[in-house]
Amino acid sequence: MNEIKNISIIGAGFTGKQIAAIATLYKYDVSIFDINSEILMEAKKYITGVLKRKQKPELSNHIYYCNKIEEAVSNADLVIEAIPENIELKKKLFFQIDRIAPKNTIIATNSSSIPVSKIEEVVDRKDKVLNIHFYPPIPLRPMADIMRGTKTSDETFEKGKKWIESIGCHPIVVKKEIIGFVLNRMWHAARREALNLWAGGHADIKTIDSAWKIFTGMAMGPFSLMDGIGLDVVYAVQMSYYLESGELRDKPPDALKDMVDKGELGMKTGKGFYTWSKKK
Ligand SMILES: NC(=O)c1ccc[n+]([C@@H]2O[C@H](COP(=O)([O-])OP(=O)(O)OC[C@H]3O[C@@H](n4cnc5c(N)ncnc54)[C@H](O)[C@@H]3O)[C@@H](O)[C@H]2O)c1
Missing domain, CATH: 1.10.1040.10 (N-(1-d-carboxylethyl)-l-norvaline Dehydrogenase; domain 2)
Structure with missing residues (x-):
């Protein structure tokens, strides 16, 4: 099983920047992209602040603020999208990521209410999709739901679960698909x-x-x-x-x-x- 080392976050708004911050704190290499460059800069301020407060300013070297989605996903082992809660937008993004990310990259959605099974039809790698759903503020609620699509492999699921644990969060395993998780x-x-x-x-x-x-x-x-x-x-x-x-x-x-x-x-x-x- 290949280890997850590089994380890509798409969408640097309220939740995306928090996922990026915690992954950076736990020493992952993180690339983050947003279509809105102002929001990306706000995320940079926020993440730099978190790293300073945690007395790890040197970890700023492990986060890359990307102007293009291609830069953000080209080296990713795990991509987590945190763009608005709109199924058509998410499908479009999954389709795009599936075409530009390495073939082993896992693609996850942080959606609060859309099961990845409703998005997966647009990707070829149906065995490598997940719901990984956080409960911000993440430091106060260190947990994340993890749920499969219809064809997600055991390997992908285990990798996702281990990654959640590796950033100090409790994985909440959803055994059978349900909207809203647990x-x-x-x-x-x-x-x-x-x-x-x-x-x-x-x-x-x-x-x-x-x-x-x-x-x-x-x-x-x-x-x-x-x-x-x-x-x-x-x-x-x-x-x-x-x-x-x-x-x-x-x-x-x-x-x-x-x-x-x-x-x-x-x-x-x-x-x-x-x-x-x-x-x-
Ligand atoms: N707000 C919460 O408490 C919360 C909790 C858990 C999960 N979520 C889920 O996380 C997702 C994002 O929610 P949020 O509250 O962070 O939203 P948000 O509006 O704060 O952030 C969304 C960001 O996505 C960017 N964006 C839009 N389209 C994009 C694209 N194609 N590529 C890159 N960036 C794009 C926007 O510019 C914006 O900055 C939703 O699916 C939501 O259900 C939210």
Whole structure:
């Protein structure tokens, strides 16, 4: 079994930069690419900051900020894509990576709700695809779901699992495909009910968050957590569940769609369910 040494991250947004940072901290050689060069530079600032805080600034030499996807994947053993939650975009990207990456490279998606089995048709290497799904902030939640496509080989699965462990994370093995994996499935139920309580006018967001925090002992309630994830991502994920089940209770509320359309996306835009200052 070839060892995984070089990691490529495609998409340097909220999750991509965190995966790149932790892989660099664990001494992998990491290449990262984003179609938006400003976001790539923001990711550089973030990753440099993480490495400094962890007193490993010298590891900055092990991360490469790439202007072209070809540069990012040409030497990769494992590519993880973290581009927006849109199946057509992801298929297009998998198709592209399949054509330009070395033939043994494993291609994984960090998607929160799309099983890789729904993407795999566009690649030839169907035995080398995976879902590897993180739960940012990764240092606070060191775990990742790992799930197969329909033809993923045992070797690919084992390599993925070992890699997750090698970066100090707990692999959550999904034995049989399901949308939302393990923890996200449970979190989906709580999130759906919180959204429906709010949109139905049964309780306001602070009440729902307080009840959750007191009961679970967690520092944040569902609405703060959704603001952290990004309401565009939350909306897209809820839509995936709805399209899968067809059940009305899974349909994301129109009020959430209105917020997304207005650009109220949560912490990343400063306003979502709550107003966020940079300091907060
Ligand atoms: N936000 C979360 O908490 C969270 C948690 C786990 C998984 N995810 C999943 O991770 C993925 C990304 O989510 P995010 O919140 O990081 O999104 P994000 O919007 O913060 O980042 C996505 C990035 O992808 C870039 N991009 C778009 N198309 C691209 C392409 N073709 N090539 C390269 N870069 C491209 C965008 O410029 C953007 O910077 C989604 O599939 C989401 O479901 C998100």
